Amino acid sequence: MSTASTETSETVVHPRRDNTREPLLEVTDLVKHYPVKEYTGLFPTTNQVRAVDGVSFDVAPGETLGLVGESGCGKTTTGRLVTRLIDPTSGSIKFDGKEIGQAKERQLRSMRRDMQLIFQDPYQSLNPRQTVNTIIGTPLEVHNLVPKNKRKDRVQELLELVGLNPEHVNRYPNEFSGGQRQRIGIARALAVEPRLIVADEPVSALDVSIQAQVMNLLEKLRKELNLAFVFVAHDLGVVRHFCDRVAVMYLGKIVEIGDRSDIYEAPQHPYTQALLSAAPDLNVVRGAERKERIRLEGDVPSPINPPSGCRFRTRCWKAQDVCAQEEPLLEIKSGARQGHQIACHFPEIKDDLATSLENTSA
Amino acid sequence: MSALPATPVAESGRERILEVNDLQVQFPTADGLVNAVNGLTYSLDMGRTLAIVGESGSGKSVSSMAVMGLHDPRRTRISGSIVLDGTELVGASQETIRQLRSSTAAMIFQDPQSSFHPFKKIGDQIAEAYLVHHKVSKKVAMTRTVEMLDRVGIPNPDRRAKQYPHEFSGGMRQRAMIALGLINDPRLLIADEPTTALDVTVQAQILDLLNDLQREFGSAIVLITHDLAVVAEVADDVMVMYGGRAVEHGTAHEVLANPRHPYTWGLLGSVPKLSASGGNLRTIRGLPPSLINLPSGCSFHPRCDFSDRVPGGLCSKELPGLEVRAGDTTRRSRCHLADPAGIFDAEIASTLE
Numbered sequence: 001m002s003t004a005s006t007e008t009s010e011t012v013v014h015p016r017r018d019n020t021r022e023p024l025l026e027v028t029d030l031v032k033h034y035p036v037k038e039y040t041g042l043f044p045t046t047n048q049v050r051a052v053d054g055v056s057f058d059v060a061p062g063e064t065l066g067l068v069g070e071s072g073c074g075k076t077t078t079g080r081l082v083t084r085l086i087d088p089t090s091g092s093i094k095f096d097g098k099e100i101g102q103a104k105e106r107q108l109r110s111m112r113r114d115m116q117l118i119f120q121d122p123y124q125s126l127n128p129r130q131t132v133n134t135i136i137g138t139p140l141e142v143h144n145l146v147p148k149n150k151r152k153d154r155v156q157e158l159l160e161l162v163g164l165n166p167e168h169v170n171r172y173p174n175e176f177s178g179g180q181r182q183r184i185g186i187a188r189a190l191a192v193e194p195r196l197i198v199a200d201e202p203v204s205a206l207d208v209s210i211q212a213q214v215m216n217l218l219e220k221l222r223k224e225l226n227l228a229f230v231f232v233a234h235d236l237g238v239v240r241h242f243c244d245r246v247a248v249m250y251l252g253k254i255v256e257i258g259d260r261s262d263i264y265e266a267p268q269h270p271y272t273q274a275l276l277s278a279a280p281d282l283n284v285v286r287g288a289e290r291k292e293r294i295r296l297e298g299d300v301p302s303p304i305n306p307p308s309g310c311r312f313r314t315r316c317w318k319a320q321d322v323c324a325q326e327e328p329l330l331e332i333k334s335g336a337r338q339g340h341q342i343a344c345h346f347p348e349i350k351d352d353l354a355t356s357l358e359n360t361s362a
Numbered sequence: 363m364s365a366l367p368a369t370p371v372a373e374s375g376r377e378r379i380l381e382v383n384d385l386q387v388q389f390p391t392a393d394g395l396v397n398a399v400n401g402l403t404y405s406l407d408m409g410r411t412l413a414i415v416g417e418s419g420s421g422k423s424v425s426s427m428a429v430m431g432l433h434d435p436r437r438t439r440i441s442g443s444i445v446l447d448g449t450e451l452v453g454a455s456q457e458t459i460r461q462l463r464s465s466t467a468a469m470i471f472q473d474p475q476s477s478f479h480p481f482k483k484i485g486d487q488i489a490e491a492y493l494v495h496h497k498v499s500k501k502v503a504m505t506r507t508v509e510m511l512d513r514v515g516i517p518n519p520d521r522r523a524k525q526y527p528h529e530f531s532g533g534m535r536q537r538a539m540i541a542l543g544l545i546n547d548p549r550l551l552i553a554d555e556p557t558t559a560l561d562v563t564v565q566a567q568i569l570d571l572l573n574d575l576q577r578e579f580g581s582a583i584v585l586i587t588h589d590l591a592v593v594a595e596v597a598d599d600v601m602v603m604y605g606g607r608a609v610e611h612g613t614a615h616e617v618l619a620n621p622r623h624p625y626t627w628g629l630l631g632s633v634p635k636l637s638a639s640g641g642n643l644r645t646i647r648g649l650p651p652s653l654i655n656l657p658s659g660c661s662f663h664p665r666c667d668f669s670d671r672v673p674g675g676l677c678s679k680e681l682p683g684l685e686v687r688a689g690d691t692t693r694r695s696r697c698h699l700a701d702p703a704g705i706f707d708a709e710i711a712s713t714l715e
Contacts, residue, residue, distance in 0.1 A: 071561055208590070210417075215634065236562065274563060281594065282618065293566075295563075295570065296567075
C-alpha cells in the first residue's frame with residue numbers, strides 16, 4: 001500500500017475501514033485520568049483531570065492517522081498512552097493482535113522495538129552530553145540488533161537515510177540546527193526498524209522551509225519503509241498534507257474521525273467546521289473567496305468538570321436541550337461515507353470551508 | 363529624507379509614522395561580529411499593517427526591537443536612521459526613547475507566558491504602564507485598565523484585573539498583553555509573532571481583535587510572523603527578509619500572489635496547503651546563512667535554484683539592489699534575474715496551487 005500514495009493527490013488510495021482490514025494498532029475506550037488535589041475548605045479534595053476519556057481508533061499497517069485539536073484536548077496524552085510511556089487508567093490497546101494496555105514493563109520491552117516516538121522539541125529530546133553515535137546507537141545496543149563492531153556503520157547508514165552527513169557521527173547535538181536535530185530524533189526512532197511511529201508535533205518547532213524538508217523526509221521514509229504513523233499536530237495544513245485519516249479531538253474525546261477527504265471536504269461536526277474555518281488561508285490573496293467564518297467564543301472548559309452531555313455544547317451554536325442531557329455517540333451519520341464517524345446530535349455537511357481555491361480555479 | 367526610494371505605500375493623505383533608513387544592527391560576540399540587520403529601509407503609514415516575514419535569524423525581530431529601542435546600547439552597534447513619529451531614535455538618549463515607548467510605539471511579544479511578571483496582578487501591571495505616561499491617581503489608572511481589558515474581550519474585567527497571570531489561559535493572557543500594549547493609545551503597534559503560541563481558534567480571535575482595534579484607533583501595525591497564511595489574512599503590505607536584508611517588499615497581493623523573488627517562491631512552496639493534500643512540498647534546500655559570515659553577493663545564492671540563469675556568476679559577486687523592477691509599479695525586489703515574472707508564471711505558479 002505504500003506504492004499507492006505515490007500517485008497524484010487526487011487519487012490517493014489507502015486502506016479503507018472495512019472488514020478485510022487487519023489493524024496494526026487497535027485502541028478501544030482508552031481512558032487516562034490524572035488525580036489533582038485541591039486545597040480549599042477543611043479537607044483537601046481529589047479531583048480527576050479527564051485528559052483522555054474514552055477514545056477508540058485503529059491504524060492499519062502503513063497508514064497514517066492524524067490527531068488534531070486544541071491544546072489540552074488530550075492528543076499528546078493519547079500518543080503517549082499508545083506507546084505506553086504512561087499507563088492508561090482503563091481501556092485496551094492492541095498492537096498486532098496483542099493486548100498491551102496493562103502489560104508490565106518487562107513484557108513491553110520487546111514490543112517497544114515496533115513502536116517509536118518522535119518528539120516535538122528537538123532541543124530537549126536529545127541528550128546534550130551524548131554524541132550522535134551514542135544517541136542513535138543505544139537503541140541498537142538495547143535491542144541487540146547489530147554486532148558491536150558494525151554498530152557505527154549502521155548509525156552512519158541511518159544518518160544518510162535521514163539526510164545528514166554520515167561523517168558527523170561524533171558530533172554533539174549542540175552542533176546541529178533545529179531541523180538537523182529533528183532528523184537525529186527521526187534516525188533514533190528508525191534505528192530499531194519500527195512498524196509504528198507516534199510523531200508528537202514533529203515539525204511545529206521548525207521554520208517553514210525546514211518544516212517542509214522534514215515533512216518530505218517523513219513522507220519518503222513512510223513510503224520506503226511502509227511505516228504506520230500516529231501523527232499528533234495542531235497545524236491543519238500539515239495534517240492534511242501527511243495523513244490518510246484524521247481524528248479530531250475535543251476535551252479528551254474524538255468528535256469526528258474519517259478519511260482526510262471526509263474531514264476536510266465534508267466535515268459534519270460543528271467543532272471540526274470551526275477549526276477549519278479558523279485556520280488562516282494563504283489563498284485569500286490569490287483571489288479565492290473568503291470562506292464562511294465561524295468564530296468560537298471563549299475557551300475550552302476545564303477537563304476536571306467537563307460539561308454534561310456533549311462536551312462541545314458550551315461553545316456550540318447549534319446546542320439544544322438534548323445536547324446537555326445526552327452524550328452523542330461517535331457513529332456514522334446519514335450522508336457520511338463508510339468509516340466517517342461523527343459524535344453530534346445535529347450533524348450537517350459544510351463543504352465550503354477548506355476547498356475554496358479548488359472551486360474558484362476549477 | 364529626499365534620498366528615500368519610493369516605498370510601496372506612498373499613499374497621499376496618510377501620515378507617515380515610521381521611517382527606517384539604511385538600518386544596521388550588529389552584535390559583537392566572541393565568535394565575531396553578528397550582522398543581524400544589514401541596511402534595512404522601509405516606511406509605514408498610519409492605518410496600515412505591514413507584515414515582516416522570514417526564517418529565524420532573518421533579522422525581523424532584531425530590526426523591530428531596534429525600533430522600540432530594546433537593544434542594550436553597550437552590546438549592540440546600531441547605525442542608520444529610525445524616525446518614529448518625527449523623532450530620530452538612533453543615537454537618542456534612553457530618556458527620549460522611554461518617552462516614546464508605550465505611548466507612541468508599543469510591542470506585543472510572542473510568549474504571553476513569560477511576558478508578564480508572575481507575582482503581580484494583571485491589572486496592576488497594566489495600570490503601571492498607564493501611570494508612567496499619565497499624571498493620574500491609581501484609581502483612575504485602574505478604571506482605565508478595566509476598560510481596556512473589556513475592550514480586548516476579556517469577560518468580567520473587574521475580577522480579572524485582580525488575578526495573577528497564572529490564572530489566565532494562553533489566549534486570555536495574550537489579550538491582556540494586547541490591552542497592555544494599547545493602554546496608552548500608541549500610534550504604532552509592533553506584534554512579534556502574537557499568535558504563534560496559540561491554537562488556531564484562539565489565533566483567529568486575536569487576529570480579528572487586532573483588525574478591529576486598528577479600524578477603531580487607526581494605528582499602524584507591524585506584524586512579525588513566519589506564518590504566511592496569517593499574513594495573507596491580515597496584512598496590507600509584506601516585507602520578506604533574508605539574512606538581515608529585505609528581499610521583497612510590496613502589497614500583500616503582489617508579494618503573495620505574484621512573488622518575484624526566488625526566496626519568496628521557496629517560502630510559499632514550503633507551506634502545506636489547507637486545500638490540497640499529498641505530494642511533496644517544494645522546499646528551500648540547505649540552511650539559513652550564518653550572520654557572522656554572510657555569503658558574498660546575494661546572500662540567498664547558495665540556496666537559490668535559479669542563480670545559474672544569471673550570466674557571469676553575478677549572484678555570487680554582486681549584491682542586487684532593492685529596486686522597483688520592470689513591470690512593477692510599487693513593489694521592490696532584490697534579485698539579478700532578468701525576467702522573474704516569466705519564470706514565476708511558467709514554472710512556479712502551477713506548483714503553488
